[in-house]
Amino acid sequence: NPQPMELELEKVYLPCLLVTKKRYAGYMYEHEGQAEGELDVKGVESVRRDGCPAVVKMVDKCLRLLFATGDLSAVKAYVLRQCDKLQSGRASVQDFIIASEVRLGTYASESSAPPAAQVAMRRHKCDVRDTPDLGERVPFVVVHSPNAPLARLKESARRPEELLFQNGGAKLELNAGYYILKRILPALDRLFSLIGVDVFGWYRLEMRRTLRTALDRAPTDRSYFKGTMLQYCKSEHCVLCDAQCKEVLCDSCAGTHALADFRAKTPADFRAKTPAHFRATMPADFAPGAPAALALRLRLRLLEQRHDALVRACMRCEGSHSRDVSCVSLDCPALYARLKLGRQQQTAIEHSARAERMLSLAGQSTSAFM
Numbered sequence: 001n002p003q004p005m006e007l008e009l010e011k012v013y014l015p016c017l018l019v020t021k022k023r024y025a026g027y028m029y030e031h032e033g034q035a036e037g038e039l040d041v042k043g044v045e046s047v048r049r050d051g052c053p054a055v056v057k058m059v060d061k062c063l064r065l066l067f068a069t070g071d072l073s074a075v076k077a078y079v080l081r082q083c084d085k086l087q088s089g090r091a092s093v094q095d096f097i098i099a100s101e102v103r104l105g106t107y108a109s110e111s112s113a114p115p116a117a118q119v120a121m122r123r124h125k126c127d128v129r130d131t132p133d134l135g136e137r138v139p140f141v142v143v144h145s146p147n148a149p150l151a152r153l154k155e156s157a158r159r160p161e162e163l164l165f166q167n168g169g170a171k172l173e174l175n176a177g178y179y180i181l182k183r184i185l186p187a188l189d190r191l192f193s194l195i196g197v198d199v200f201g202w203y204r205l206e207m208r209r210t211l212r213t214a215l216d217r218a219p220t221d222r223s224y225f226k227g228t229m230l231q232y233c234k235s236e237h238c239v240l241c242d243a244q245c246k247e248v249l250c251d252s253c254a255g256t257h258a259l260a261d262f263r264a265k266t267p268a269d270f271r272a273k274t275p276a277h278f279r280a281t282m283p284a285d286f287a288p289g290a291p292a293a294l295a296l297r298l299r300l301r302l303l304e305q306r307h308d309a310l311v312r313a314c315m316r317c318e319g320s321h322s323r324d325v326s327c328v329s330l331d332c333p334a335l336y337a338r339l340k341l342g343r344q345q346q347t348a349i350e351h352s353a354r355a356e357r358m359l360s361l362a363g364q365s366t367s368a369f370m
């Protein structure tokens with residue numbers, strides 16, 4: 001090389017995390033006078049396509065938080081909040097669909113093939129024409145069943161459709177433990193262990209679980225516990241106030257609470273949209289429990305309205321006149337919202353029916369007040 005050698009300054013990273021060769025992330029400055037750095041990530045989870053979208057989003061957000069604020073407690077709070085969201089069933093399934101490349105015929109044995117391949121093989125068994133090309137990405141989710149745990153990852157990997165189009169209550173749900181312990185935390189750990197942070201420790205020691213909202217809880221399937229003591233002692237949570245109890249409503253909610261009490265206990269949107277005439281039309285001599293029944297019916301009606309709005313939007317999109325929307329586009333966020341509301345609506349119908357049976361209000365019309 002002729003002397004002197006001239007080098008061009010490409011960019012400056014400040015701050016940055018260097019994981020290994022070709023894997024790093026940092027705030028990048030490319031020219032003088034650049035006021036704010038730009039997040040630049042190479043080879044780390046947040047830019048890899050084979051992961052699950054939730055991991056990509058979280059790694060990206062964590063890096064931004066870290067570089068922008070340098071505040072680890074903000075990162076921690078964010079991570080724990082996301083984990084709680086997943087555990088309490090509030091996360092969108094869409095973010096947890098993993099699409100991995102499958103090469104059928106190249107695995108040593110059927111049982112040792114990776115989850116995506118397991119799913120592809122099951123699909124192939126149902127329909128011989130349903131065979132992925134070599135290297136095609138096959139989408140799957142990892143599920144578990146609250147009442148009958150699935151032991152192995154092999155059985156837990158399912159087509160997203162199996163999770164999404166379940167009839168009659170959620171028998172399967174996203175396997176939060178798998179996603180958190182095998183996907184999210186390891187990805188974060190690879191970055192944060194470099195600066196001496198133990199993200200698994202955050203989760204182990206500081207994770208606080210919030211109770212699922214009544215509409216997102218799996219129905220308590222007593223038949224599963226038949227013949228065991230659990231059949232009798234398994235407790236539930238009141239669907240109105242979350243207190244522990246043995247029935248769908250706690251004693252106090254089943255009693256003669258004033259309606260105003262329920263309004264304080266139900267979700268914000270329910271509170272906001274309760275008709276003003278509601279209290280006024282409530283007869284002074286209402287039956288004990290009638291307010292609870294009414295509160296549940298209002299909750300249901302609200303869900304129906306929101307579900308209906310989504311169904312209409314899909315009907316317009318499909319250009320169909322049928323309320324049975326046939327679209328199964330896994331890429332559309334509306335699909336997930338529509339299915340979720342549909343499921344919550346089923347749950348709400350069930351709550352309402354159980355409550356009215358319990359209060360022996362069945363047959364009596366509470367709708368007169370609505």
Ligand code: SF4
Nearest residue numbers: 314317327332334335
């Ligand atoms: S789910 Fe999305 S793509 Fe499908 S009909 Fe509804 S809005 Fe259209």
Ligand SMILES: [Zn+2]
Nearest residue numbers: 238241250253
């Ligand atoms: Zn209660």
Ligand SMILES: [Zn+2]
Nearest residue numbers: 241250252253
């Ligand atoms: Zn109560």
